[in-house]
Amino acid sequence: MSQTVDRALSILPLLAEGPADLGQVAERLDVHKSTALRLLRTLHEHGLVYRQSDQRYRLGARLFALAQEAVENLDVREIAHPHLVELNSKIGHTVHLAVYEENEVLYIDKVESRYPVRMYSRIGKPVAITVAAVAKLLLADLSEPERRAIAEKLDYPQYTPRSTPDAAAFLKELTVVREQGWATDLGGHEESINCIGAPIRGADGRVVAAMSVSAPSVVVTADELLTLLPVVRRTADAISREYSGNAPT
């Protein structure tokens, strides 16, 4: 809506691909160098881009701080976290927490017992929306027209033979998930990984987040994983209760 801001913000994803110099930025934006320079300077003043020693620009440190504060404002995460840790300590598998926002599903927390390293590596990354258990849970709660609109806009990458093939299958799956109140991803994203998930609801009953437990099939079979469903649902319900209780609004 605002041309200048629009152009300036377009620089950010561009730099996310890797450092770029003034000329490259100007070319990608299709504007004059002097224009790109002014935009970059403004971004720089706000700490969103950083000028490295070779004069090329890359994303700046303030982005970390902002993302940090953004995630801290998500109170679901704060409430859920201890529950996720507790569940993880019980069953040992990876536990995820995700939210839906603006046509994207993203992980906002993760607890992994076996491989603590690079734990943050997936937080903030968009989820494979057509197959992930948490994505199904979050989308299943939307209204029917919304679900249809989204389902038709999506791509359906065939990660594995068990990936959701198309919009029709996805919508059907969402209906199932909506009715049963939990979801699975059995090898739909990676052949050897299974997930089960449950929704977290606010005081009004709307799904505000979703959690899942993932495990490689070499460790537990899909059937064995499904036996964990009750404890996963109990955890999700406990989070829901605590979240609803505290909600002041």
Added chain:
Amino acid sequence: MSQTVDRALSILPLLAEGPADLGQVAERLDVHKSTALRLLRTLHEHGLVYRQSDQRYRLGARLFALAQEAVENLDVREIAHPHLVELNSKIGHTVHLAVYEENEVLYIDKVESRYPVRMYSRIGKPVAITVAAVAKLLLADLSEPERRAIAEKLDYPQYTPRSTPDAAAFLKELTVVREQGWATDLGGHEESINCIGAPIRGADGRVVAAMSVSAPSVVVTADELLTLLPVVRRTADAISREYSGNAPT
């Protein structure tokens, strides 16, 4: 430099404090509501702000993704990570990796063996710059006028009695660190936590990052921690070598 972009970007830290509605944003920016609306819409289109159900705005999901990609482009981190993990598995204590950027020192990686939970919680957060071992290492490598300029601009919070008291003491400490090639923080931030750190250098000898090992004094005394100095320095040097070797530029 660009008024419109400047105003738009000023909205981000404002929303970082917490959700705000249109009127509040307009007031804080000192612009007309319609102007604020257009700026917010533009930010919204780029996913940087999100409009929650009560119509108030808060920081959006794309910030995560951007910060995520930004951190992945820091190749020091990628190279260093396996070394940090290895060191951690040897000695068991928390290992940090930090860089200096634009008057700030921030952690970009962390390996913690005993408490894997919320591992990302400090990544991206500004370091206690006047006391942390990594901060001393990174600042010590700057030119003398730069060091002085920064030292005089800083605040010197007295986290503990052992915190760096003022600019003079800090500059003196930086000189020591610069000469000995390693740094410590012995209870300067938290009474019971000690750290030792070593610099990571690029091909040109400049310090590009710093790493540290932290441990509570109830587990190891400061003297015991110092016995780990050789292995910490060896790790840092190994990272430096690998980083310098691969650098194509």
Added chain:
DNA sequence: TGGCTCGTTGCATCCTCTGCAACGGCCATT
């Protein structure tokens, strides 16, 4: 029902952003 607040829209005015051209520093080439 009426009045209030808050978000939204269309529009004329004026500001500010834009692109141009020229400068200067840096590097490589001869």
Added chain:
DNA sequence: AATGGCCGTTGCAGAGGATGCAACGAGCCA
């Protein structure tokens, strides 16, 4: 050492877009 090319930077005039105003409309409460 001199030259040419490349890239970042600056000042400026013009034009295009951002701004604030005023009016509308939706939701809420009394």
